[in-house]
Amino acid sequence: MIQVLINGAVLGCVYALVALGLTMVFSIMRVVNFAHGQMYMLGAFVVYYLYGEYGLPFYVALPAAAAALALVGVAFNRFFFQPVLASATREENSMLMAVGTALLLENLALTVFGEKQRGVPPVVDGAFVFGDVAEGGAILTHPNAMVAALAALSILGLLAFVQYTRPGRALRAVAQDKEAARLQGVDVKATTTLGFAIGAGLAGLAGGLLVTVYGVNSGVGVNISTKAFIMVMIGGAGVTSGAIVGGVLLGFAEAIGYDLLPGSITYLLIFVAMIVFLVFKPNGLFGKPWG
Amino acid sequence: MNHRIRLHLTLLAAATPLALFGAPSRAQEVLRIGVNGVMSGEAASWGLVNKYCAETTADMVNAKGGADIGGKRYRIEIVALDDKNDPKISVTNAEKLTSQGIKYIIGPNIDTTALAVKPVVERAKALNFPYAFAKELYKAPAGNSVLGMVASYQVGPIMYEYLKTKKGVKSIAFLARNESDARNQQAEGVEAAKKLGLNVVAASDSYEPGTKDFMPVMTKVIKTKPDAIVLSGVAPADAPLLNKAARDLGFKGTISTETAQDSKILAQVAGAKANGFMSVGGASTPEIQSDYMKEFVSVYKKRVGEWNDEAGTKVYALELILAVLKKNPKALDDVEVFKKEMATFSMPNPFVKGGATRLEFAGQADFGRRSQVGVPLVINEFQDKEFKTLFVGTIRN
8 A cells, every 4th residue: 555655646746747837827818728738748858858868967958848848838828829819709719729739739749759759868766665565565766756856846836936926926916817917017918928938837847857757759748638637627727726636636546546446447437536526516626616 | 036946945945854854754653552540649659650661662662663563663652641540530531542542551550440441441442451450350251451460369379378488477467558459459368378377367457548657557467466467559658668667666577568669769768677578579670680671771760760660560561562463463453353362472571581481461360361461470579778589480370
């Protein structure tokens, strides 16, 4: 059981980081960023090339991935989403735009990076061993421990930024009420751009971090986005704490489910549980009604 | 400009193209070959490798002036369509290809898409070469599909026999990707292992496509204490992660799969943790490559940028199609002629050195007729960043 709990904790940290960027963009712009998984994939490729191929230190490549994707986020927001949001009268338009950008990124990646799975040398090696797994013991590999620790640190860093800095407070104000924020002197356009940049940067950071243990391929985005949506729906769309709790819950559900149930039943039950849960709590654990 | 000068200029203009392209020239015919398979998403490598292999064969043939079929030179043109592993799109693709008069189609890649396009190719009197293992595609009354590679139920018994006799394996666990193809392969593998007297300690464990962290699912498998783990229908993207998870959890036994894999992916993602991993190869290991195969690899690299070991099992389809068409040009327009040729066709395998290996159609034992490309049954083992050939077997025919 210790191994199952370790697996759940590692997955929970990782999933929370993945979900956080998606919920950030939703809270600021009311846009469901379907390209979140593809942004994760691009971040992973940045680290693959900088660290894996060109030999730069990992701790240079990782922030570079976040920064590169933040720039992609700024560009997407400026050239795609802002014009659509400014002129569209229906929410579906921004959703279609998001689906379009996801397809664009995935097909571009397939052309540029090819079809193969890619991986990088481990940043750290070794494991904490607590007995034989087959006999009820447990193992926490150093790469998994590093990934979980860095994911948790990044989440704490983001929470501190949003809570205690001036731009962070502006982000919260825009998320709560755009018009009121504007009346209080907040530059809403710049703040939404910052929000999109942080959301995309987090996707890039997650991809860059996880490429060290999971590798990456051009088609990984759809599955990442799907899992991120599940977490956000559980926690409540647009709520930071909801994304974190949703991520941790999904991580433990997956780890415990795979241990106790046949593999094919685990995700079936997760989806059934989510449907039942949403029937009774349509806004998720911490969400408020949209609109 | 007087009339005479104008006449000269007109004649010169008319003669220029002839001079540039060599007159008199014989107009070259075009033979179009379809490729229908998954070329995007997580399983993109399955269909893209089919496409790249067909394009590479076409490049090589076209560079030599085209394929000589019935005294005419045919330039080979590949028409590739992505079905996204979606049966609906696969059917649309097959209809599109056959409506263009294409008679020979390579793909699709999985049971669901291959079964969906079966009626389309039958209705259009075309022939397709799926990389899916469902027997109803190849057994009578089905007649227009030819299995493009070795099936898991053909490799499994040979591989488990090897594990039992050479590696002393007594207990075995099966883990499959949760998709119909992989689950079928798992069920067939379990039956084959039981027939050999192996103790199957995990028969139905599976993981969701898209899983990246395999520690949870592998923890459960390791707890059953198997001597060997078989990864049924594992995608090349998943294989290194599964190997890594098993080794990280302290598993010391053998890990194998009945699908083709790529050594570079294993080396990059799993490194030394993939050492000893057994998989199916085609003609890609240096020990058995002919000069023709080396040339193929070099042209493939020129087109795609890098070699993919998965292609070792996928180099055969177009080569064999062209060889049969050369033998009997009537098959260009009539796939029934092609099907008759399949029963007896045989040629030296150009991809394997030595010249002793034959390339022919197989499948008599499994499908009751020769409806399978007779790819050599090569079992590879990953060791220190590359594959080594463990042994070469043959499909029962």
